[in-house]
Amino acid sequence: MREQLKLLQGTLDVLVMKALAFGPRHGYAVAQWIRRSSDGDLEIEDGALYTALKRMEKRRWLASEWRVTENNRKAKYYRLTPAGETQLKAHTKTWSAYAGAVFRVLRSGAGEGGK
Amino acid sequence: MSTWRSKARKLFRVGRFMGTDAVEHELDQELRFHVESTIEALIEEGLSAEEARAEATRRFGDLGSYAKTLAALDKQRVRRQSLADRVAGVRQTIRHAARSLGRSPALSIGIIATFALGIGANATMFSVIDRLLLRPPDGVRDADQIRRVLVEREFMGRRVTQSAITYPDLQDLTAARAFEEVAGVAGPRSWTMGYGVEARGVSVEMVSGSYFHLLGAEARLGRLISPEDDDYTRNGVAVLSHSAWTRHFGRDPDVLGRELSLDSGRFIVIGVAAEGFNGIDLSPIDIWIPLKQGANLWQSGPWETERGFYFIEAIGRLAPGSSDEAAEVETTLLHRRGRAEDPRYDRNAVITLAPIQRARGPWESGESVVARWLGGVAMIVLLIAAANVANLLLARGLRRRREVAVRLALGISRGRLIGFVAAEGLILAVMGGVAALAVAEWGGRLITSLLLEDVYFSQVVTGRVVLFTFAVSILAALLSTLLPALQASRPDLVQDLRSGNPGEAPTSTRIRKGLLVVQVAFSVVLLVGAGLFVRSLSAVAQVDLGVEPRGLVTVSLDFGEDPAARPQGTVDAPPPVSSQEATELYQLALERLRALPLVRSASVSAFPIFTGVIRSTIRVAGADSIPISPYGGPYINWVDGEYLRTAGISLLAGRDFQNFTPGDAPVMVVSQLMADVLWPGESALGKCVYVGNADDPPCSEVIGVAEEFRRSVTSERAMQYFVPLSRRSPREMLVRVDGDAEAALGPISEVLRGLDPRIRFSSVGTMEQRLDPQTRSWRMGATLFSVFGLLALIVAAVGLYSMLSFGVEQRTREMGVRWALGASVANVASLVLGESLRLTAFAIALGLALSVWASRFVGDLLFEVSPTDPKILAGAGGLLMCVAMVAALGPSLRMARLDPLVVLRSE
Structure with a gap:
């Protein structure tokens, strides 16, 4: 269970950064984007999402500022910093490699093992 | 709509957990927006307000713990950020300032x-x-725990503090428990090292075996002198200073084991001290040798057992926890116990301790x-x-x-x-x-x-x-x-x-004028100081010692034959050169030197000049005793016939020894002071003085009266007399040369070098070099005061100039108006000039007052100059006034040349 959570945390960072790769968004928009992009399969607590945002902001991967939304309400917008963009690229790469490797193992047949 | 919102607000009152801090307030707002947006969206999807709120809460997770985590993260970030901002701000300010300075x-x-x-x-x-x-001296460990041991005692009716003690006294001190360790050091002595062309003068210090350990000194090479070297039955050992190793041995690592001939002893190099280490004093040391091995070459007498050979200075390292007072009491008791059987010694002698820095002890140098x-x-x-x-x-x-x-x-x-x-x-x-x-x-x-x-x-x-x-x-x-x-x-x-x-604000003008007054006043003080020291120096330089130092070279010879040059089979040390031989060698040297074209005359004396001794046996015919003179002396020196002429000691009456030959009736030349003291109101010529022990004639007849003679620049005139050199062997040679004495040193050394194998080393120097240390403190004061005074003068002049230029710039309009109203060029220029000169005059007066006040503290440092010498005060003030006028001239002229029409139009 703990293993899964840890994995989820690292994953969450990449997802959040990906959400911001298209431009500044507020936290609610990030949550919405992740929910929609995964067709609701990824169930992430909003609290965890904000923790990820704040943690990455502290690391200066993200920067934030208050802006006015389309509905004329004040919201805090996050955006990727140059450092964040570098991180996103690096994370995407390792994640793809990792996921690919796991995927290959899962797909491999029993016959191959017997050779 | 508004109802659920207020309810949501109530539910998500994040602020409840976080207080009213700005960071928390922002977080509160951010999360509130999130939850409200979620609820709105859910309601749009068809949920009831109640359901939407429940769903939003569920989606957020454990609000309480998340709120704490988020607030903590935000606070950390803000703290870090504010620090970074501050650093960036400072950097920006500095960048700005640098750019503005660059402009x-x-x-x-x-x-x-x-x-x-x-x-x-x-x-x-x-x-x-x-x-x-x-x-503290370099290379010394925990120097603040090291003390110099001084003895305060009654001696010849006076209370004296002395650093020199005898070897038995040193032994007494080693028992002190207040000291962790005690060491003795003697010297430095100028000795000759080596023979022949390799011979050179070195400065040698003799130390007890505990010396290096006490100081915590480290060796660069080999080992240092240790307690087992306190033994003259063993081979002599020597430690080189790093600078001597560099200068004389080219940092040769194979120097260890080399045998050095120092004076008439042989010493084997066992080590090189760490770079920078020079012992406890500041005069440069070349070589250290063990006290027990070296002192025998220096002291001819039972220095180890008798308490009459004062040549050792003691130092001690305080034991942990012991105080100066405790150490003084303990060592005083030890010292008095050791001296208990000496009836002539002061029973109330006291030991006092001083820091290792000699200048912080009782004898601060000029x-x-x-x-x-x-x-x-x-x-x-x-x-x-x-x-x-x-x-x-x-x-x-x-x-x-x-x-x-x-x-x-x-x-x-x-x-x-x-x-x-x-x-x-x-x-x-x-x-x-x-x-x-x-x-x-x-x-x-x-x-x-x-x-x-x-x-x-x-x-x-x-x-x-x-x-x-x-x-x-x-x-x-x-x-x-x-x-x-x-x-x-x-x-x-x-x-x-x-x-x-x-126009400039009046307060600001006052401040800037004040600063200028400060500058000028201090400059006056420095110039007065410079004047006082320069006058002292020139007074010192004009002191008539009785000799003419310019063009005078002093030579002393060190004798000893290189044992290696002796025939095979002779292993004994060479016999010392007898006094007869020494006299012959000096005579030989004299002849050769006199043959040099640049040498005008050369002579020898039994004592180095200025160091003659007092002879207690002197008596004057017809008088019971020599009157006690406050001037010291009478000092005797044995000199040859050329001496007075060579030294430049002129005769006021009578003749000198030029025609004296051994066997003639004994004669003498006395200094004017001596003549005046012994025979007041009479001519000294022809008077009779007994110099030797015996009462029987012949007494020495006074054949000449020489000019005043001083033993040092600062001492009073001394009673001095000269008698012909006959039986005594010479110790010093004086050579008067044509032209620069410095230039003659080379040729003279050259003549002496190949003269005789028994002449080991010759110390050749100018008289001015020898007198130099006596006038050094004044020279230092005069040089540096002048440099600083000049610096101050330049800075003050620049300050005055810039102040006036600025003033002109600021007041251009006012001047234009004055001009337009009919003031003449001279009027306007004199306005500027007058103002600046008034200010300067005030500052100079202030500076002079300050100098007079401060002068009472420097009186002791000056030489025959009153600290309030009116000429110097006037000179300093006048000089500054001139500088002020020159500085003011430029701006005043610029002002005078302004075209009033242009000035007024520019408004």
């Missing part, structure tokens, strides 16, 4: 140069004072007193420099007033503005400080090589000097930016924003 390079360079000189003077003096007074004074003088130079910089910055600040006012109107904070001025000052001072280190390195080398030749300086700019320089730079920055910063932050906005050239 007026001439001013910046001028200020940096002013600082470099002001701070450099301080760094240089600190370096010297640190070496002479503050810093040099270090002068150095301390010069340290204070350097501080004054810095004050003048800082006042000048402050003035320049103030003037520039005034020119920039409109710019500043605009900035303030645009909302820049005064703190930022002050920070900006401070940053400017700091940049200038630190750059000045860096340049000052170069000044100190250069100045320090100059001082040490010209004025403090015999003080061991391993390094001029040490870490301590760098630290000091940095601290002084900060101080200079503070001093010089305090007023400009205050001025910048308190402008009269309305006044400054108005167009046109606003």
Whole structure:
């Protein structure tokens, strides 16, 4: 269970950064984007999402500022910093490699093992 | 809609967990927006308000714990950010300041140069004072625990403090429990090392076996002298100083085991001391040898057992936990016990302890007193420099007033503005400080090589000097930016924003005038100081010793034959050169030297000049005793026939010994003082004096009266008499040469070098070199006071000039109006000139008053000059007045040449 959570945390960072790769968004928009992009399969607590945002902001991967939304309400917008963009690229790469490797193992047949 | 919102607000009152902090408030707002947006979206999807709220809560997770985590993260970020902001702010300010300084390079360079000189003077003096007074000798561990042991006792009716003790006294001290360790040191002595062409003079110190261990000294090579070397039955050993190893042995690592001939002894090199180590004193040491092995070459007598050979100085390292008082009491008891059987010795002798820095003990040298004074003088130079910089910055600040006012109107904070001025000052001072280190390195080398030749300086700019320089730079920055910063932050906005050239605010003018007065007044003080020292120096130089030092060379010979040059099979040490041989060798040397074309005359004496002895057996025919004279003496010296002429001692009456031959009736020449004391009101010629022990005639007839004779520059005239040299062997040769004595040293040494194998080494030097240390403290004072005084003068002149130029600039309009109203060119120019001269005169008066007040403290350092010498005071004041006039002339003329029409139109 703990293993899964840890994995989820690292994953969450990449997802959040990906959400911001298209431009500044507020936290609610990030949550919405992740929910929609995964067709609701990824169930992430909003609290965890904000923790990820704040943690990455502290690391200066993200920067934030208050802006006015389309509905004329004040919201805090996050955006990727140059450092964040570098991180996103690096994370995407390792994640793809990792996921690919796991995927290959899962797909491999029993016959191959017997050779 | 509003109901669920307020309910959501109530539910998500994050602030409940976080207080009212701004960070928490923001977080509260951010999360509230999130939850409200979620609820709105859910309601749009068809959920009831109640359901939507429940779902939003569920989606968020454990709000309480998340809120805490998020707040903590935000706070960390903000803290980090604010620090980064502050750093960035400071960097930006510094960048700004640097750019602004770059825009007026001439001013910046001028200020940096002013600082470099002001701070450099301080760094240089600190370096010297640190070496002479503050810093313990290099290479010594925990020097603050080491004490010099001094004896205070009654001696010939006077209370004296002496550092020299005897070997048995030293042995007594070693029992002290208050000391962890006690060591003795004797010397340094100038000895000859080696033979023939390799012979050279070295400075040798004799130390007890515990010396190096007590000091915690380390060896660069081999080992140092240790207690088992306190043994003269063993082979003699020697430790080289790092500088001697470098100079005489080219840092040869194979020097260990080499045999050195020192004086008439042989010593094997066992080690080289660490670089920089020079023992407990500052006069450079070449070689250390064990006391027990070396003292036999020096002391001919039972120095080890009898308490009559005072030649050792003792040091001790305080045991942990023991105090100076305890150590003094204990060692005093030990010392008195050891001396209990000596009836002539003072029973109330007391041991006192002094720090390892000799100058902090009871005998502070003239040099270090002068150095301390010069340290204070350097501080004054810095004050003048800082006042000048402050003035320049103030003037520039005034020119920039409109710019500043605009900035303030645009909302820049005064703190930022002050920070900006401070940053400017700091940049200038630190750059000045860096340049000052170069000044100190250069100045320090100059001082040490010209004025403090015999003080061991391993390094001029040490870490301590760098630290000091940095601290002084900060101080200079503070001093010089305090007023400009205050001025910048308190402008009269309305006044400054108005167009046109606003007049200067009266307070600011007063401040700048005040700074100028400070500069000029201090410059006067320094010039007076310089004058006093220069006068002292010239008075010292004019002291008539009775001899003419210019063109005089002194030569002393060291005898001894190289054992290696003796025939095979003779293993014994060579027999010492007899006094008969020595006399012959001196005669030989005299003949050869007289043959040199540049030598005018040459002579020998039994005692080096100025060092004759008092003979207690002297009696005057017809008188019971020699009258006790307050002048000292009478001193006797045995000299040959050429001596008086060679030394430049002129005869006031009678004749000298030129025609004296051994076997003639004994004769003498007396100094004028001696003649006056012994035969007041009579002619001394023909009088009869018994010099020897016996009462029987013949007595020595006085055949000449010589001019006054002094034994040193500072001592009173002495009673001195000369008798012909006959049986005694010579110890010193005087050679008078044509032209420069310095140039004659080479040829003279050359003649002596190949003369005879028994002449081992000749010390050849000029008389001026020998007299040099006597006048050094005045020379140091005169040189540095003059340099500092000149520096101050230049800085003050620049300050005066810039102040006046600025004043002209500021008052151009006023002058234009005056002019337009009919004032003449002369009127206008004299207005400017008059004002500046009035100010200068006031400052000079202040400076003179300050000098007179301060003069009472320097009286002791001066030589035959009154500290309130009116000529010097007038000279210093006059010089500054002239400089002020020259400085004021330019701006005044510029003003006088202004075209009133142009001035008025420019409004």
